[in-house]
Amino acid sequence: MAGNNTARSTPGTEPDHDGRFAPGVGWLAGAALLLAPEAGALVGFLGSLLNVEFVVTVADAVPTLISRETIPNQGVQVPGEGWQGTFFGLSPAAAWALRVVVAYLYAAVWAVWLWRGYTLYRRHYRRRAWTPRDDVFRRFGRHRWGQFGLVIVALFLTLAVFAPALGPTTMERNVYDPYSYEVETYDADAGEVVTVSVGQANLESVSQGTPDRNVPPLAYDAFGRYHPFGTLPSGQDLFTTVAAGSRVSLFVGLLAITVSALVAVGLAMVSAYYGGVVDLLVVLVSDATQALPQLLVVILLSVVLSETWLAQLYSGGVLLALIFALTGWPSLWRAIRGPALQVAERDWVDAADSFGQQPQTTMRKHVLPYVAGYVMVYASMNFGGIVIGIAGLSFLGLGISPPTPEWGRIVDVGQPLLTTASWHVAVIPGLLVVLVVTGFNALGDGIRDAIDAETDLSDEEETSAAASGAGG
């Protein structure tokens, strides 16, 4: 990124670009430069998503900045020679930490670059000098609590996005197929480097409560493998599992929120535009949906649908997301119904109507933009609730099916060991849920205050909005 600064015209000094070099081109070049070190991983991910074997093989051959090939953290410690095979001979802990730092730095640089892009757009390309959205950003810039939430959410997103590269080992190697992979270790008795299968090594690095059968957080096991969060009772690496689990939570949460937001916005537009009987009908349906206790319906549906093809997709994640969307839309809809009704009564909507615009166009162009902010607030807060819900269900043994990792199920696995030396198994994933949910709640608070400084939502709405632990 540093090398690119010289090629880019400095925004702000000139009101417009100098004709030879558009600032947007410089920004795009910078973005491409930023993307380059991760392009291989991105293409590989898309390839595996679409199930194109060829693309994945090619993409794997492309060097990637944040990967265990570039910064390897697994090695052998030979007495007198230090660590062999790790990045520059660093200890596995330091190499792993370096990779994590690089990943987060990379994400931070992207965030800064995107923000630069937005300001660039504001200065050079946007026709209006000021829009109400600028005030939203300004107000958010003063909202410390909301920013705290944003930081937590960003940390969580980065963990989920870079999950395969952030773990000290991979799910494939460590959990799914441990007997097909090997780990090298120095055998002090034999005085030489020997290879052991990962499965065998796992069996000898379990966390089962007694001090001699426990690998606590920030510790090495007997095979020179570093475990930032310790190991599971089965000897698998907890951090790798937790990172992979964050992807599951993110995926299910995003899908559920997107579907329920689409339903809620669609219904809010329809009920606000037509009012009367249509509105009443939606009220009834949403009341009826809310009269069914959410957690119980989710349990009911996930059992009833457990044998269908839907439950096979993404280890039940897709089904779970749809169930949460089905039971969760009323709260979103309730939140935006009021604002949508208010805006629909404004003169400009009447004007657009009498102008002969289609109802869909009127709602999309003249009502939706005013409601979009509220959708974001409630989506952010509901996201936390869904994270709790998935964890709670998986804790009960429903929800995401093994071996796909899920935070709630890790808590379940670790529960019997909580009072022993292996307390970390149940404590760490639980703390992460608390942190992530608090972060999303705080972000929602921040956006709400930023959207509209004048009209606060009433306290009652506030409570129903933020995610609470009662959902799981």
Place this chain on the structure above:
Amino acid sequence: MNRLTYLLRRLALSIPVVWLGTTATFAIVRLGPLNPAAAIVGPVNSAEARERLARINERLGLNDPLLEQYSEYMLNLITFDLGQSWVVYPGQDTVALLAAFGPRTLWLGAWAVLIPIFLGIPLGIYAGLHPNTRRDYAASIGGIVWRATPNFWLAVVLLAGLSLSNEFLPGGGWQTFLVETRLVGAPDLSALHTPEGFLTATKQVLPASFVLGSASMGNELRLSRTAVLEIITEDYIETAEAVGVSDRRIVFKHVLRNAAIPLIPVVTSEAYLLVGGSVLVEVVFGINGIGTLFFEAMTTGDLPLAGSLMFVFILITVGINVLQDLLYTVIDPRVGFEGR
């Protein structure tokens, strides 16, 4: 409109809600891909099982035309004929099961409503009376984090903490504190009328109720803080101060009374959260209440029982909603009956 007609109207409005919710349950249980009779019988690999499947199909009326099934289902529920359990407690009447399991959940839920009221609201008022001090921040942030904590995890951690409590507490741990109780297990409600029995039963469910009420506690803390903050800036408080009313009197007479108005509907809406939340807490703490009954019915494929329980849950939630709207009008006379 007087209160009675308001109540009647509110009840009339809740009928379609109950009807829709029950219909949805019917659709899930009867029309879903999981056949209730097949779920009860399990794998059909013998002539005997096949015969049993046919018999249960007949008993549940699964061979009848759909409309007939639906009308019979609804009619049964309306007359509170909730059928029987097939797998969990074979042959037992659902109503009898509710009578056996319900009291434990009620006992748990009652404390789960009370604990937050006696802990969350005073803390919130305290924070609101000392705004922007370090203690206020500690209470507020505590409340926010507290309500973001998943119940199941809190339950697990609390259970572990209590089982270790004899190590860091003087004079024995939680289990021997006051009266001897086990850490997990159902409370014995048969001796509630004696002080000793009451104490034992309360202590037995206290940790579970504490967890179940934790989210409510965070809410109530936050809301009572805002309520107090809003009221202490009102003119009439300043007036009262100016004419020399004592601080104590201001807090108890003028602040608390007005702060209670927004809080009471919150308390009832919390009661509604408890209905669903009790499943996880009951499972972790080993209390065999309605939540556990529902969970067992679901995991063993006892769909008829689960459907009937769902109907009871719908009635409870809708009932609480009506109650909440009524309380609103009783507590705050300014809230009109019109247009609500």
